[in-house]
Amino acid sequence: MITADPHIVHILQEVIEFLGTFAFAISGIRHAAARHFDWFGGYVCGFAVAIGGGTIRDVMLGVTPFWMTSPMYVLCTAVALIFVILFGRLLKRLDNAWFAFDTLGLALFNIAGIQKTLTMGHAFWVAIIMGCITGAAGGVIRDVLLNNIPVIFHKEIYAMACVAGGLVYWLLFYLGAPLPLTIVVSFLTVCIIRYLAVRYHISLPILSKDAGDMD
């Protein structure tokens, strides 16, 4: 499964990144449609999901946000917007495809965030948090812009799949596993946990309302 050919690995990574960005943008645009946003609002929402997490990560790492160095993300979001405008009715039938792309994107963005943070010389626990932010913060920005309570805080195992993938990455790194193996196993960890959580309706416990405080 793990090819040593760096050219194929690079192409595979670019394909997953495009599909993931596309699925993230579609998610933002569809949520915007449910709120009667116009085309511009849909575009901003899609773009925020696609690049929001990585942008927060890059600002905290003190580097230029990744999307400012290649027009791929701006164009990919534009394609997603045109896609939703033209094929809006068909989208619901493709829910399995979006789920698959979204999960691949989540896993890839997570690993990419971990590696970028480690490259900058930060501790592993910082890298795991940054991987989680890269994968999951875009959806939180989307929910804030749409005036919804962020769905990942009360409903789904999403960010926790990133944390689990990050811990596996750390363990394999600590055990001295080769980098390609480390990447593939932690990538699959994110995908499998997210799949199982959705398939078997697994979620985290809810905080007791007894502890609640609304001032």
Next chain:
Amino acid sequence: MITADPHIVHILQEVIEFLGTFAFAISGIRHAAARHFDWFGGYVCGFAVAIGGGTIRDVMLGVTPFWMTSPMYVLCTAVALIFVILFGRLLKRLDNAWFAFDTLGLALFNIAGIQKTLTMGHAFWVAIIMGCITGAAGGVIRDVLLNNIPVIFHKEIYAMACVAGGLVYWLLFYLGAPLPLTIVVSFLTVCIIRYLAVRYHISLPILSKDAGDMD
């Protein structure tokens, strides 16, 4: 119309910047008043509209936020707050003045954002996005703080006027037009599009609800 005297140009720019900052701050404070915010909440809301877009731009460009280098913006927001407290009832009669100042501010902030981004060596498409963020993101922050759905995502031509102004700037730059002409024409483009959109109730198409997804 286009004076070559750099002193007069500079004064004109400062006057427009003050009027624009003032109009942006007034907009934030009036929205805060509609939500029964106190004086402090009104000040923060007004300040967020006035400096929010430029601050996001500067953080992404990796430079010190512009308002930290001159007390003008902090003071201008304070004047706006006092103005609203003293003359609250009169404000509605001045709606045409606010609209004019707000439009001048939008156009100026847009051009300023484009030029600052180009000066830092970024591509033109990045500069157009940054110009749009400089002009329009403050209002989005205001709406998020007030728990409203951002108005520019579903109701008005506002950010698209910035995008159009940015494209005109790009075109004139590409054609080798002199800088003052480029600035004035793209400035007027933003003002005229915004004016026509409000005057004739022109808005972007709404996304079809068929494509909607609220999870």
Next chain:
Amino acid sequence: MITADPHIVHILQEVIEFLGTFAFAISGIRHAAARHFDWFGGYVCGFAVAIGGGTIRDVMLGVTPFWMTSPMYVLCTAVALIFVILFGRLLKRLDNAWFAFDTLGLALFNIAGIQKTLTMGHAFWVAIIMGCITGAAGGVIRDVLLNNIPVIFHKEIYAMACVAGGLVYWLLFYLGAPLPLTIVVSFLTVCIIRYLAVRYHISLPILSKDAGDMD
């Protein structure tokens, strides 16, 4: 009262910082519990209150966010989450303790924000704003994530206590007072103003609705 022993001062500062971080995290988790967030959502909310203000400050100052350099804040929030899960019912009886810890944390974070900003060479009025952001912005992020209108904008004297503390710091600095005295007096100013405001229900005037504008 003011000891000259730097070792004891340092320990005292660390204890207050831990208690303040803990109280801030508890505040975020309890608000999350009132909204039926799960454990992950509670953790993120608690973390956002504890580190949100200082992170915005550090990003605007152009330095690495403080919590990325020590695992204390991540661990302290985890302890707070476990505490809420285990002792949720007891929390309401401890309201006076939370109020005391929260006020100590607010005062400490405010002073720390002022000093960090001055060290970076910024003007005093920038430092006062940064101190205010360090102390109060985390709670605003919490309210935005929970889809509430930020409580500090319409209900409580909270950020204004920071501004008052900052002005006292400025005055004493201007008068040439020794640094320890300056710190202690401005620290106590924040605590006392916050205590008096809550004790005697003192709040800022509300903006007149006549000035309101909701577009």
